[in-house]
Amino acid sequence: MDHIDILQEMLQYIDIHIREEMNVEKLAERAGFSPYYFCRIFQCGVGTSIMEYVRNRRLAYAASELNSGRKIISIAVDYGFETHSGFSKAFRRYFGCPPEIYRAYATFDVPKIPDLSKSNQFISEFIVEPKIIAKKASFKIAGFAFKIKLPLNITSAQPHYLDPQSPVVDIDDGRKTLNKLRELWEECRADGRLEKLHRESFLKFHAEYGACYFKDNDEEKSVYLIGVEAKSRAAIPFEYDVYTIPEALFAVFSTPPSNEDNFSSILKDTWKFIFSEWFPNSGYEFDSNSIAFELYDERSTFDTGKICDICIPIKNRQL
Numbered sequence: 177m178d179h180i181d182i183l184q185e186m187l188q189y190i191d192i193h194i195r196e197e198m199n200v201e202k203l204a205e206r207a208g209f210s211p212y213y214f215c216r217i218f219q220c221g222v223g224t225s226i227m228e229y230v231r232n233r234r235l236a237y238a239a240s241e242l243n244s245g246r247k248i249i250s251i252a253v254d255y256g257f258e259t260h261s262g263f264s265k266a267f268r269r270y271f272g273c274p275p276e277i278y279r280a281y282a283t284f285d286v287p288k289i290p291d292l293s294k295s296n297q298f299i300s301e302f303i304v305e306p307k308i309i310a311k312k313a314s315f316k317i318a319g320f321a322f323k324i325k326l327p328l329n330i331t332s333a334q335p336h337y338l339d340p341q342s343p344v345v346d347i348d349d350g351r352k353t354l355n356k357l358r359e360l361w362e363e364c365r366a367d368g369r370l371e372k373l374h375r376e377s378f379l380k381f382h383a384e385y386g387a388c389y390f391k392d393n394d395e396e397k398s399v400y401l402i403g404v405e406a407k408s409r410a411a412i413p414f415e416y417d418v419y420t421i422p423e424a425l426f427a428v429f430s431t432p433p434s435n436e437d438n439f440s441s442i443l444k445d446t447w448k449f450i451f452s453e454w455f456p457n458s459g460y461e462f463d464s465n466s467i468a469f470e471l472y473d474e475r476s477t478f479d480t481g482k483i484c485d486i487c488i489p490i491k492n493r494q495l
Contacts, residue, residue, distance in 0.1 A: 179217050179221060180221060180292050180293060182207055182208070183207075183217065183218060183221045183222060183292055184289075184291075184292050184293075186203065186206065186207050186218075187222070187229075187289045187290065187292075188289065189203075189206060190203075190229070190230055190233060191233065191289055194233060194234060194237055194255070195254055195255060195256075197256070198227075198230055199227075200214070200215060200226055200227060203226060214226070221292055222290065222292065231266065232270055233286075233289075234255040234256055234257075235255070235266060235267055235270050235271070236286050236287060237255055237286050238251050238252065238254070238255045238257075238263070238267070238275075239267070239271065239275070239278055239282075239284070239286075240284065240285055240286045241254075242275055242278060242279035243279060248260060248263070248264075248275050248276070248279075249263075263275070268461060269493075270456055271451060271452075271455055271456055272451075272455030272456060272458060272460060272461040272462060272493060273451070273455060273461055273462030273464075274462075274464070277462045277464060278451060280388065280390075281388075281447065281451060281468060282447055282448065282450070282451035282452070284448045284451075284452060287452060304429045304430065304431070304432070304446055304449055304450075304454075306427040306428055306429045306454065306488075307427070307428045307430075308425070308426075308427055308428075308490075309425070309426050309428055310425070311423060311424065311425045312423065312424060312425075312426055313423050314420050314421060314422050314423045315405055315406075315408070315420070315421055316405065316406045316408065316412075316418055316419070316420050316421075317385045317387060317401060317403040317404060317405055317406065317418070317419055317421065317469075318373075318376075318378065318403050318404060318406040318412050318416045318417070318418045319373055319385070319401055319402050319403020319404060319416060319417060320364055320369055320373075320401070320402050320403065320416070320417060321399050321400070321401045321417035321419075322360055322399065322400045322401075322402075323398065323399055324388075324398050324399065324400050357386065357400060358440055360400065360402060361386070361402060364402055370384070370402075373403070373404055373416075374404065376404075376413075376416075377410065378406045378407050378410035378411065378412050379404055379405075379406070379407075380404070380405045380406055380407045380410075381404065381405050381473075382404075382473075382474065383404065383405065383471060383472060383473035383474070384402065384403070384404060384471075384472045384473075385401070385402070385403050385404065385405065385469050385470065385471055385472075386400065386401070386402055386469060386470040386472075387400070387401050387403075387419065387421065387467060387468075387469035387470070388400050388401075388467065388468070388469075389401070389419060389467050399417075399419075401417060401419050403416070403417070403419075406418070421466065421467060421469060422465055422466040422467070422489075423466070424463050424465065424466035424489035424490075424491075425463070425489065425490055425491065426487045426488060426489055426490065427450075427454075427458075427460065427487075427488045427490045428485050428486070428487050428488075429446055429449075429450055429454075429485065429486045429487075429488070430483060430484070430485050431443055431446045431482075431483055431484045431485075431486070432483075433481035433482065433483050434481050434482055435481055435482065436482065439482045439484075443470075443484060443486075446484075446486055447486065450486065450488060458490075458493075459492065459493055460490040460491065460492060460493055461490065461491060461492075461493045461494065462488065462489065462490065463489035463490055463491040464489075465489070466489035467489065468486065468487060468488045468489065469486075469487050470484050470485065470486055470487070471484065471485040471487060472484055472485075473485070
């Protein structure tokens, strides 16, 4: 068995025992090398130090459990972190956002272990290059709000108003979120609400937004708003819900053109790429003083296919 085979076996061993205590000496003994030699070949073969790899895999496993409904500190302890602050700091350093933000936007399965027989094992097949736009001033979106049961904890900014009778959409499983939100869009199109919205005098642009935000510091008041951008000084009838998206620097990811059948899959893959791959390697982190949103504009046509911009508030990473 050559070094690559041994390292591949060690990566599998680490995943199997991910919740157990590990150290360099124990892992080196398992591999049949001295600690010094094992550290050297692991760094060369995998591209990172052994204990950094273990920590990052634990963070990946913890991230995959954030949609389980369990307390964050319980998940942290399971993967070897003794305090919430220590876990949050390590999580933010690796993923570019605190676990609360990741739980709201990006609950995904654990990435597969690297295939060391391939030289490009760290390069994703799904890559979307973002456009970093200048700091965007705050702006209002107006439309239709749905209260949803998601563990959102995104921003302290408040909507101007929200009808207490808004329908509650129960989305307990984060992996079903995108499909359920797509259904909300279809309902608004089918019953004519979106068409009516585009005829309103307060409309600034014929583009549509989908935005999640957190209301009154209460997880039972998470909101998904489907709407349009409104003119800054326009009067908006009380039949519409209004939210002001706070000023921020945004990274804008445009999804590859797709048809109706595979759009949800493409959208999910783009969100996954942003939080699982782009943020950890970008030098930026999520700016929790604003919110992320989706933008659908005139680029989506029958000929080009559906296109969506995912707009993520960012700031330089604080180490």
